[in-house]
Amino acid sequence: MKFFLMYLMNLASGTSANPQAAPMPMIMTPVGSWNTMMMGTAFVVDTQQSGPRGGDKLYSPNWFMASAQHSVGENAAFQITGMFSLEPATVTGERYPLLFQTGETAYGKPLIDAQHPHNLVMELGVHYTRALGDDTLIDIYVAPVGDPALGPVAFPHRASAAELPQAPISHHWQDSTHIADDVITAGISHRKFRVEASGFHGAEPGENRWIIQQGALDSYSARLWWVPSDNWAAQVSAGRLTKPEALEAGDQVRATASVSYSKDGWSSSAIWGRNHDTATQHNLNSYLAESVYKFRKKNFVTGRIELVDKDELIVPGIYRIGAYTFGYTRDVDLFEHVETGIGANFTAYSLPGSIKPVYGDHPVGANVFLRLRLRRGV
16 A cells, blocks of 8 residues: 555554554445444443542543545555544543543533543544655645644543543643644655644533634644654654633643553553643643553553642642552454453542542542443454
8 A cells, every 4th residue: 555545544643653563453344435333432431539639430541443545556545534422421420530630611600520521523624645756745634623633632532541431641741732723734744754834723622522712823833743664653742822711811832742662452642731820920831641451352551640730620729639440351243243242440530638628638539431332343
């Protein structure tokens, strides 16, 4: 397959990509002169969070993506992508419990210790790419809803996070722009390097998760990728988000860096993200390391470690929170085109003593889940 077609096929969301060696469960079907792909994952999760700020809930994070790809002459191709989620219905009350999570709103109030659902339309875009010689290509991505050139692969699509249904508490420091409105990205790739720039609407999605929203092209970002081999992918990026939070006055200046590795059933990522708030002048850092390892065909062990500086918790101030997650999933063969797994994970937290009267001395979280993922027939 021509390299510019492989480039389109390897995309995760927007113009981001896992290492080429990462597993990519999908169903591919030619339809006339078109190549179509379908991917999707759904979890059914029972979560239990301890302490005075904890909660419990049965909910389902999920997403489904379909794309169609067509050649344009000998050296170019375009791809139409749609990504959708039923979380507006399967995550009731506009949230699920997640200790120390912050970002966005529900019922006109900021979400604290809870994660918001994704929108019905997570991505809707057109991608055009053209080869300039044997190892250079240019591409343009236009999306009413999409993922600009800022941050690593977003957690729902990141290979190293494939067996973790809950969002990272560092999400709004690293990859929260993966559902942005009115995205335009242009990029050029040459051998191991790729540079790209985006304009987009910087506000986080509104509380009506069922509609496509629009806004001014008021934010911008740039990203540099280095892909030295099929097993590695690294990026650095920066951008300015105009008034991303509905109830906060300032803009955000975000910088991120990440490196991901995949080989023989093992996928890992290390991510740094930093937000500078122009209203408060706070500089807040986040650090994440996560990994999933598949062994004996049907077993997955996974882990995630996070350190995040939070200034939006129920107690005013800036606090460094640690989250330490370990989990296991076991595949069970039930359907030909669905990879079904049963799993659980456990999270322990570290927190400053000054907020322990509010959160408890040793808050923890636990999730038990069923995972369903589209795959090729076996």
